[in-house]
Amino acid sequence: MMRQWSPLALLLALLRLGSISGCARAEPREEASVDLLRLFPYTPSGKAASRIDLGRPGAEAYRVRGWSAPEVLPTGESVVRAIQRFAVLQFTAPAREAMRMHVRCALTSAPSERPQKIMVRLNDRWLDPIFPQRRLDEYEVLLPKTVLRAGKNTLQFSHRGLPRRAATDEHTHATVAYESIRFERVDGGPRGAYIARNSPTEALVTPAPSQVDFFLRVPAAAKLTFQMEMEEAERSADVAVSVQRDGAQARTPWSHAVAASPSQASVDLSGYAGAVVRLSLKVEGTGTVRLTRPQVVGFRRAPSPRAPATGRQKRRPNVVLYLIDTLRADHLGCYGYGLPTSPSIDRFAASATVFTHTVAQASWTRPSTGSILTGRYPYAHGAVGVHDRLRGDIPTLAEVLQRQGYETIGFVTNINVSASFGFNRGFERYTYLPEDEARPSVHVLSDQINKAVFDWLDARSPRPFFLYVHATDPHAPYTPPAELAARFRDPALATTLLGVSNPLRRMLDDQTVITPENIAYVESFYDGEIAFVDRSFGALLEELRHRGLYDNTIVVLTADHGEEFHQHGGFQHGHTLYQEMLHVPLLFHWPEAHGGEDAATLARQIDIMPTLLDYLDTSPPADLDGRSLLDPRAPPPDATFSQTSLDPLTEMRSVVEGDWKTIEKNIGHLTTLEIYNHAIDPLEQRPVGGMVPILLEYEAESMERWKGQALTQMGTLAETEKVLDPGVTERLRMLGYTQ
Numbered sequence: 001m002m003r004q005w006s007p008l009a010l011l012l013a014l015l016r017l018g019s020i021s022g023c024a025r026a027e028p029r030e031e032a033s034v035d036l037l038r039l040f041p042y043t044p045s046g047k048a049a050s051r052i053d054l055g056r057p058g059a060e061a062y063r064v065r066g067w068s069a070p071e072v073l074p075t076g077e078s079v080v081r082a083i084q085r086f087a088v089l090q091f092t093a094p095a096r097e098a099m100r101m102h103v104r105c106a107l108t109s110a111p112s113e114r115p116q117k118i119m120v121r122l123n124d125r126w127l128d129p130i131f132p133q134r135r136l137d138e139y140e141v142l143l144p145k146t147v148l149r150a151g152k153n154t155l156q157f158s159h160r161g162l163p164r165r166a167a168t169d170e171h172t173h174a175t176v177a178y179e180s181i182r183f184e185r186v187d188g189g190p191r192g193a194y195i196a197r198n199s200p201t202e203a204l205v206t207p208a209p210s211q212v213d214f215f216l217r218v219p220a221a222a223k224l225t226f227q228m229e230m231e232e233a234e235r236s237a238d239v240a241v242s243v244q245r246d247g248a249q250a251r252t253p254w255s256h257a258v259a260a261s262p263s264q265a266s267v268d269l270s271g272y273a274g275a276v277v278r279l280s281l282k283v284e285g286t287g288t289v290r291l292t293r294p295q296v297v298g299f300r301r302a303p304s305p306r307a308p309a310t311g312r313q314k315r316r317p318n319v320v321l322y323l324i325d326t327l328r329a330d331h332l333g334c335y336g337y338g339l340p341t342s343p344s345i346d347r348f349a350a351s352a353t354v355f356t357h358t359v360a361q362a363s364w365t366r367p368s369t370g371s372i373l374t375g376r377y378p379y380a381h382g383a384v385g386v387h388d389r390l391r392g393d394i395p396t397l398a399e400v401l402q403r404q405g406y407e408t409i410g411f412v413t414n415i416n417v418s419a420s421f422g423f424n425r426g427f428e429r430y431t432y433l434p435e436d437e438a439r440p441s442v443h444v445l446s447d448q449i450n451k452a453v454f455d456w457l458d459a460r461s462p463r464p465f466f467l468y469v470h471a472t473d474p475h476a477p478y479t480p481p482a483e484l485a486a487r488f489r490d491p492a493l494a495t496t497l498l499g500v501s502n503p504l505r506r507m508l509d510d511q512t513v514i515t516p517e518n519i520a521y522v523e524s525f526y527d528g529e530i531a532f533v534d535r536s537f538g539a540l541l542e543e544l545r546h547r548g549l550y551d552n553t554i555v556v557l558t559a560d561h562g563e564e565f566h567q568h569g570g571f572q573h574g575h576t577l578y579q580e581m582l583h584v585p586l587l588f589h590w591p592e593a594h595g596g597e598d599a600a601t602l603a604r605q606i607d608i609m610p611t612l613l614d615y616l617d618t619s620p621p622a623d624l625d626g627r628s629l630l631d632p633r634a635p636p637p638d639a640t641f642s643q644t645s646l647d648p649l650t651e652m653r654s655v656v657e658g659d660w661k662t663i664e665k666n667i668g669h670l671t672t673l674e675i676y677n678h679a680i681d682p683l684e685q686r687p688v689g690g691m692v693p694i695l696l697e698y699e700a701e702s703m704e705r706w707k708g709q710a711l712t713q714m715g716t717l718a719e720t721e722k723v724l725d726p727g728v729t730e731r732l733r734m735l736g737y738t739q
Contacts (some may be wrong), residue, residue: 033298037204039214047089049194054179055079056078064154066083068082075292079177082175085159090292093150096148096149100575101141101142102139118158196290203292212281216279216504219299228258228263236285237288238255238258238285239281244694281294320466324558335585345538348537351595352590352596355600358584358605359604360581360582360605363575372606374397375624378566381394387722390423392425398425400620406464408465409468410431410470414472415432415731431446437657450539471533475529478522478528480528493516503521543627552592555589556590558586559584561584572648582656586603616633642654643700649668650666660678660695
C-alpha cells in the first residue's frame with residue numbers, strides 16, 4: 001500500500017534529502033572547519049604539552065574531577081576553581097626525567113586570614129606544598145625523576161579549606177582559582193609543543209625537531225590553512241605536512257622553509273574527502289615555529305530552508321509521551337521483527353514518523369528518562385548514579401509546558417522516575433504506582449495504568465494536556481498471561497526450564513542452564529510482555545479516539561533502553577552499552593497526520609524535548625544538548641554520547657558516529673576500548689582490531705573529547721543531590737539496583 005505524505009512527513013523527507021534539485025543545480029553546501037588547536041590537547045603531543053591553560057577550551061582533556069566550569073576573572077584571566085577537596089589532573093610525560101612545574105593560581109576566598117595550603121601529590125608521592133596568595137602568581141614545584149612516569153601521570157591538588165565533596169558556598173570555604181600549569185626541564189629547556197595564548201591570536205608553538213599528529217575526518221573540498229613564522233629571527237626551520245589513511249603510505253603534499261616574517265600556507269586535502277586520516281605537522285631545523293590559526297576548511301551539505309508553516313500553531317495540541325520500559329526496538333514489527341509482538345504499535349507506525357536509528361543516552365531507566373524529559377545528556381541533568389536525583393536547576397519538559405498553560409499529568413511504575421528523584425517537577429499530578437514483590441509482575445501492569453489514565457480523562461480540565469505514561473511490562477521478571485507466553489514459544493523447543501516459576505532468575509543463579517534453547521524460552525516471555533503492553537497502548541489510543549482527542553494530540557512512543565539476552569554474555573540491562581541496550585524505538589504521531597514515514601537520520605533521546613517544543617512553537621530552555629528533528633536549518637546530528645554507571649566500580653561510555661561506535665569500559669583501574677563498524681557488524685560481535693590504527697586513534701581521541709565535554713557540563717552545575725532515604729534505598733535493593 002502506498003503511504004500518503006503529510007506535510008510534516010514531507011518536511012522530514014526533505015531534511016534527509018537536503019533539497020529537490022535538477023541535474024544542473026548544485027547541491028547546497030555550507031562551510032565545515034576543523035580547528036586543530038581544539039584537537040591539540042587530545043593528541044599525543046597535546047597530552048605532553050609544556051603548558052596547560054586550565055580555563056581555556058581544550059583543557060577538559062586534562063581535568064579529571066573536582067573543577068568548576070571555566071570563568072573569567074575581573075582582571076581578564078580565564079580560570080577554573082577547585083570545587084572539591086581533591087582536584088585531579090592527568091598529563092603525559094614523554095620521558096622519565098625531573099621537571100619543574102609552575103602553577104599559576106590565586107586564593108579567591110577563605111574563612112579566615114590564616115595562610116592556606118595546597119598539598120600537591122604526583123602519582124603516589126606528596127611533593128612540596130603551595131601557599132597561594134590573593135593575587136594570581138606562579139608557584140614552582142619540583143617533579144622528581146623518581147616519581148614521574150613516562151606516559152600518563154596523575155596530579156592531585158588537595159585543598160584543606162574545601163569539603164570532601166563540592167563546595168556550595170564559596171564565601172564559607174577556601175577557594176583556589178587556577179589559571180595555568182607549565183612544565184620545563186630542570187635544565188630550563190622547553191618540553192615540547194604547546195598552545196600559546198599570550199598574544200591576540202592563539203598559536204601552536206612547535207620547537208624543532210618535533211612532529212604533531214592530528215587524527216580527523218576530512219570534509220569535502222578540504223584544505224589545511226595556517227600562518228607560520230619563526231619565533232627567533234636568527235634560527236631557521238622547515239615545516240612539512242604529511243597525510244596518511246589506514247592501509248596506505250603517508251604522502252607529503254607540502255613542505256616549506258619558515259621565514260622570520262609571517263607567511264600563509266594552504267595545503268590541498270580534497271583527495272581525502274570523507275576519510276579518517278593522520279595529519280602530521282613536522283618541524284625540522286634549529287628554532288621554534290609559531291603556527292597561527294591552523295585549521296582544515298571544507299564543505300558539507302547544507303540544510304534545506306525551512307518549509308512553509310503547516311498551520312500547526314492554529315491550535316495547541318495535547319501531548320502524550322508513552323514510554324515503555326526495557327523495550328528493544330528490534331522486537332517490534334515496525335522495526336523488522338518477525339514475530340507478531342506489536343500489532344497496535346505497527347498500526348500506529350503506519351501514520352507516524354518512525355525514527356529507525358534512535359540511540360538511548362543510557363542503558364538504565366533514571367539517566368535515560370532524565371535525558372528524554374530534559375533534552376540533556378545524563379552528565380548535565382545529574383541523575384547518573386543509583387542515588388542521584390535530577391538537578392533542580394535543569395528545566396523539564398513538564399515545567400516548560402506547564403508555563404505554557406498545559407495541564408501536566410504523569411503515571412509511572414518505576415521507582416527510578418518517582419518523585420523521590422525529582423521527576424515530578426512540573427507535573428500538577430504525578431502518580432507513582434509502586435512495585436510490590438508479592439505481585440508476580442512486581443510492577444503494576446499497563447492495563448491498570450490505563451484505568452488510572454481513563455479516570456483522569458473523565459475529570460480533566462478543558463486545557464490542553466501533557467500526559468506522561470511510563471509502563472513497565474517488558475521489564476523482568478517477564479510474567480505475561482499464559483496465552484501470550486505460549487504464543488511466542490516454539491513448541492518444539494527443548495528447554496529444561498519448563499515449569500520453573502522464574503526462568504530468568506534460574507539462569508542468573510545457575511550458569512550451567514544457560515543454553516540457546518533456554519535463552520529462547522526466556523525471550524518468549526519477554527515477547528509476551530511486549531504483546532501485553534502493545535494491547536494497552538492500543539487501548540489508550542482507542543480511548544483518545546473515542547473521546548475525540550486523538551486527531552489533536554501529538555503521541556510519542558519510545559523506550560528508556562533495551563534488554564540483553566546473552567548477546568554479550570549477560571542478561572537484563574544497565575551493565576553494558578551494546579546495540580541491544582541502546583537501540584530504542586521512537587515514533588511521533590502528529591495531529592491530523594494520515595501517512596507514515598521512516599526517518600533514517602540519527603535520533604537521540606535528548607532530541608525528543610526540543611522536537612516537541614519546536615512543533616509547539618515554544619522556545620526551548622537554553623543550552624540543550626538535543627536539537628529538533630523537525631528543524632532543517634540545522635544539519636542532523638552526526639554523533640551521540642551514551643553512558644552507564646549503575647555499578648559504582650564500573651563506568652562505561654559510548655560514542656556513535658556514522659557507522660562507527662566506540663565503547664570505553666572503566667572497570668576498577670582497567671580501561672579498555674572497543675570499536676565496531678555497524679555497516680558490516682550491526683550486532684557488535686567483532687570489534688575492530690589493530691589493522692586500522694589511524695581509525696583507532698581517531699575514535700579514542702573522539703571519546704576523550706566527548707568525556708571532556710561531559711565533565712565540563714558537570715562543572716557548570718550545582719552538585720547532584722543524593723537520595724539516601726532508607727525506604728527508597730530498600731526498594732532499590734529489592735529491585736537489584738543496590739546490594
